[in-house]
Amino acid sequence: MSQEITAAQRQHPTRVASKPSSYRPEVQGLRALAVLMVVTYHIWFGRVSGGVDIFLLISAFLLTLSFIRKVEAGRPLALGRYWMHLFKRLLPAVVVVLLAVLAATALFVPRSRWSDILAQTWSSLLYFQNWVLAANSVDYYATDQSVASPLQHFWSLSVQGQVFILWPLLFALAAVIARATRVRFRRIVLLVFGVVFVLSLTFSIHETYTNQAHAYFDTRTRLWEFAFGTLLALAIPYLKLPRPLRIAAGWVGLAAMLSGGFILDVQGQFPGYVALWPLVAAALVIVAGQTGSPIGADRVLTWKPLIRLGDMSYALYLWHWPILVIYLIWRGREEVGLVGGSAIIALSLVLAYLTTKFVERPLRSMAWVDAKKRRSGVVIAVCVALVAVPVAGWQQGLQVQKERAEAEAVQNNPGARVLLDGYEDQSSPESPTLPLLSSLGSEWGTLDGDCSSYDDGPTDPVLAERCVGTDSQDYEKTLLVLGDSHSQQWLGAIQPMAESNEYRVFALMLGACPFGEPNSERRPECNDFNEAALRYAHELKPDAVVAVGTAAHPTEAQDNVVAGLPEAAVDLAGFGIPVVAIRDNPRFGVNMIQCAEANGDRGDDCAFPLSDKLSDSSEMAAIFDSLQGLALVDMTDLICPDGWCSPVVGNVFVYLDDNHLTKSFTASMSGEFDRRFHDAVHW
Template structure:
């Protein structure tokens, strides 16, 4: 049937139906998919359109229900929402679980399992903030469930908003006010507060702001406010046509002009938000030359119909394709393949799963439509949760075993002792690639290391106190980022043997430095932390501060470097009577070491790097002007590399937990070499 035939126009303009919104929703989510596949890392702004429309439609519906009894309505409402969202999502979650087991490295199984649970329970955005955005994590781009973050924000809104609206309606009636007025005022205040918070947090920590429910609410809130206005404005047709085309142009061009991946959800998010707002305000009666005609175009209606399952499918299919082809980016041909598969699966999911599920609303009671999908989600959560629990307990048991000394796992001693120790070649290395990422110093479990992020308060100086020695002979402070802290097991063993107190004053991802070095790639939060930490260390007056001296390269072609700001920080400490022990950095690799070792099990040495690609012939910090005589330089490169090669497995121990951090197991094997280096270079500590 022709899209502009009388029958079609009547269908599109049935009471309460806004054809433009359906078209824009399809366009927006299709743009999301196309930009993910062809946009080379840019985002389209379609998710922002999607969030606004969600707020608009739900609030519009809720305003009509505020006079009805709450409990019965809520049961029916949540039943409809779950029947609409859960069946397709459940299929994709099950596919992702199977895909992970079949083709993903085992190193990702636990994290993907956690995200499966988070996606099923609609808190994936917070899971990404808590784990994938943690310091040293691979990043959300590796997750086949990253795209569930926006569905989680929407799901949280769908859960909370009806209760809030109905509560405000009840309160308004009791106080003699109009429910719609109360809801409008609260919505406006919450939207403004969220917008201000989004701007502030985007400036401080944009990756966290991107996934944060509170920074995203303002986009939904604008949609909620539009629900009070749309349909009440009587605009001339010319104005509606101009507004409609302007809004549509803003939506389509957003991804081309704005790097939303690094700017949203701050001020620039207004570009797509204003766009969809103009389209909604211009909607209404059909026009002859307005965008409503295009938005009712049959192909666009098709994509609108499958937009939700298409959004669900495209990302895990893309990740599966990249994993299977062992690629980091998808080319044009690959993108076409992924798009074709995703559209086919989306159509099949919509036709054979989503639409039949929605028809159950006719034959099922409201309570059944609520309980059945909830039970299905809970089943997935329980199964995946049991698997994650089992894997985590196995990791914990393995790491507990790995912490015990073993003659078959000499680690660094294989490079530092003469003659080198021998071990049973048939004994598996430890820790396994599955457990390596969790092989951290135990002090991270104590919550006394400042996080690397830039959110307010994350420049506060925290201290990890050591009470293992009752009357310490010396006090040594470790400070200077994670490449200092991964020495903790080694230095802790030395400290206990020599009767020292070992204290940690640290912020992850933050070198001990001053602003004197100019641009050094560190955040303002890091510099603010250093402004407080250096005077704190001087006041603490330890016998020495143990820190890192250089930075090894993690990109092919770069070289080992030092930072003038660090040398300046050491000079300030020395002036305050605090000696500094600065150790040369450890090797960094070109990718995740455990994953590489798993993929190259027959030849794990291929995951290593030539020593000359990692280290300069001599430490570059020795050539820094102003290097204080109070700084003791240590170099334990020979405890990681032979004269020609830096290998991932040393002395039957997997030495690295990711691209550049030591496993705690390997660090512990460095204690003897570190003790010898300290006795030679810093005899005054005896």
């Protein structure tokens, strides 16, 4: 590599020797405006500004200038030293913020959200938060996102961290190719990152159109934005615009940058081709550069207070979001006003200043640490340990609490069993309510087997990836459970019934997709899923299909037969397959478990009359009696005993959120569910 660089210096001695300083004050001012956009849009407008995309571009732009100078000056890339130095500089501020978030979580955040925040602390610390959010964004069963995580903003830092590892490798690859082919290094860089730009942008457009929620956090859909910054850095030496055009470009870019978040649906349409708006806007400002004109945009961007804000933009980005979210949680609000928002910004600025002055700068300028890679490694290891130790200890403590409570659950947490005739309640008044609020993530119904272990398991890709089953190979009958999360929640009662009767169970689930004949009211994915499920039922010929038969309304006193279910039941009846329809549980306008946490789980503040939630039971029974092939199982009297729907029955939380039952509670109904199920199918 050094020979290739020496040759490049001989061919272009002045070009290499006359490199300008890497410091561009207008870019630092641009960074400051971008972080102000992010902060103000988050706090007051509830929108995404496009400022993060500008950060991505600037990061790649500056990184590219640095690596090109290195190679063309004949210096080794020294990737190991580069990464050590980089993460030694980035991690300390991250650690300070993560520790502050953990402390605030313990003080102000409900216990029901602790597990999720602890898990996201790991993903934030280790730079894979964006993948966690990408999975949750398309996961119907993910934790309630009505209030965002205080660590959600780490998604963009995770993407950057991943690119900070990938980009140097691509530069090293370009240097190897340039040496092997004797082609100028810049041309190879142009080729490599041009390919990245085209491939990533194409993928980004496709995924944004087909799966925008996932695409927003996907690293692959963001690589082209970094590549844009790299290509801009390569083009800058050749973009010699006349001064009047540069002045105009600066102002046009600045105006487009500041207005894009209002004009575009950034959160709903990014990061497809629409993300070109903030990137091109920022590029115009960078191309304009320092015009030296009193009316140039750079006159604003090089204003000293703005430059200083740019210097602490990283810390400001880290601090503003957790302060905002924890404030909203603490005050029980969904938004902040002018005064509250201004206070959040002021506190964020103070903490950003302190973090920059006493954490970032000292470690960045500590020559003793940079002198040897292992010293930087020690700093990184200490940073990781400072967060890892308390998080691991906290998670272990929650696990111990869970195991201790579950060991005594049979006696102290009877759930629906307490309502059955002859049951003698021997629970201790001091015993905790189950599930523990820190364990809600494991409260979705599931089965312990894999459908692929059976020869007659579904092979259609639409179904196979969504199928779970029991693991018993000796069975008397087969049950096929179909539908959405409201069918899934009953697996907590179905699995014990299946085990005691030697039944095999297959469960095919798609979130927000109740089982029934396809119809125009459902999204195409749901119709495709139900069509495939019907075809599979014809092939499998189970002894019964189980699905939720009604859909309750959160604010009206009614539940209606699921659209398309009667038609599907008639279809299946032609194959001799009965359909067992479980009546839907009441739904609410509030999160029942959070209401119980805030108001006490044994009070009346979160109790609602059943008559305000569901249709009359006798009328619903009569409707199903008139429908061919459908048998109704109604467990409402156990969910809402004595006509009242409360968050706790028998020292067990009934609801997981505002409309789903906990696995712990459905499991407590398994004995009575077994009896009513068999009465319905006459087995």
